[in-house]
Amino acid sequence: MTGGEAPATNGQSFHLAPNPEIQKPKTPLLVVVLDGWGEAEDDEYNAISRANTPCMDSLKKGKPDHWMLLKAHGTAVGLPSDDDMGNSEVGHNALGSGQVVDQGARLVDRALETGELFELDGWKHIAPAATEGTLHLIGLLSDGGVHSRYDQLKLLFDGAAERGVNRIRVHTLTDGRDCEDGTSIKLMETLQKDLQALEKQGVDARVASGGGRMCTTMDRYESDWNVVKRGYYAHVLGEADNKFTDPVEALKVLKKPKNGKPVSDQWVPAFVITDDKDQPVGSIQDGDAVVIFNFRADRVVELSKALEYKDFDKFDRKRWPAIKVAGMMQYDGELKLPKDYLVPPPKISHTTGEYLAKNGVSTFACSESQKIGHVTFFWNGNRAAPFDKKLETFHEVPSDQNIPFNEKPAMQSQKITQLAIDALKSGKYNQVRINFPNPDMVGHTGDLDATISACTTVDACVKRLLKTVEEVKGTYLVTADHGNAEDMVQRDKKTKKALMADGKPRMLTSHTLNPVPVAVGGPGLPKSVHFRTDLKEPGLANVGATIVNLLGFESPSNLEPSLLA
């Protein structure tokens, strides 16, 4: 269902030709993204196969005509290699743009490998302050490759030192979400060793502050500004309740069990490293340079605002130093935030969202705060505002704040479901697009029972939604952005057996390399329409053209081929 009169992709034409097989539907299309719902064999650590999922099971019976699997990781979504797990940013970029675009991780790798990063405008912008003052590096200490990677951080500080920077302070956010929980201590030891190597070369290089990513700095979509406030106070002001002279010691103490459970890397309270006079070793001062070294946008947009915006009222900054700031990338192309950046971000244009808006399609997009930007910002190629305010409604349900989501695995799924049902019945929208965060957000806690509960809940929500699609005689497309809940344990790479420690399974808190399901159906889908079987390696990017087809148009030539025959 590709072909027809292809519009130019250079910005001149967004016209979409009518689809001869699927007429522009009079009833709505429901698009559901089950965040972190991958496909894997039944297993005791597969929270999806262990959950009660009659609705998703029934969709699977539609294989091969109306159910199939899609690649959701690695090069299929623009990541550097097929060892890279998928994530929400690249997943929703691929789904919504209908294209495979070289993603931030790959672009930063290239710019660092070639040394080009240090020739570009972003580096030139901060270099004088970095060499005369202190270079601060703030970001996620991780080897997960979702928001950042340690090898990139090391190339960055080594490269800076080679170029005359002689005072470096690293502000570390511990992970345990994109890599195994508990590995923060080892990674901090590696960082310490690498900074000490610089010290031997005469560079004053130290860790200055830190904290767990879920309570320090890395909030997203304005779910809870207190998270950013804690980070700003620790990194910029050098203020936190927890003070240590050594960062490894800080983690060892702050991770000690509370109520019988060790504190997860994600939730380490904010801390500051001080000298023997109890003074912070690396608060941010006038004249310093700051690089935010995450390449992924969502969780550093707020920090960028707090560092860069003169007018800022989200919390009392107490002190706002005159500094030069650069992001690893520009995180919001529309807001031009941050103004300066080390590596130009991926260029994602001519997305399905733009085509559809320019062809009169009305859309209701909804999720809770934790994921609202996934079905808006990421979906539309890292662009926050609608293409057409009259046609697109973005609805955010506030998420619970400051709790690990295994404590409430249903999250806001019932509210999202009800809002989507109302939108489907309203007759106002051609497309209703939602994201259920539960399998992913609860999966990241490593709590198997809570994740099973999350998946059972979400399946019941999809069931209610598909019943409504029946009632309104609409169409549906149900899919996911990457795997997570379907494998909750670390495995031996060769034997695939679960890894154990002290007689207990080592839980997996990160995403996986597994494929994800996609299903289409509903009374609005013409009987003759079904999935094609000739695509070599169908992936998430093939969904974009599929949605364009389901809404009654031929897909334009710049999109990956549709899944429909």
Ligand SMILES: O=C(O)[C@H](O)COP(=O)(O)O
């Ligand atoms: O930011 C996060 O929560 C994790 O690093 C990745 O999860 P997501 O890609 O599903 O958002």
Ligand SMILES: [Mn+2]
């Ligand atoms: Mn996701």
Ligand SMILES: [Mn+2]
């Ligand atoms: Mn996730």
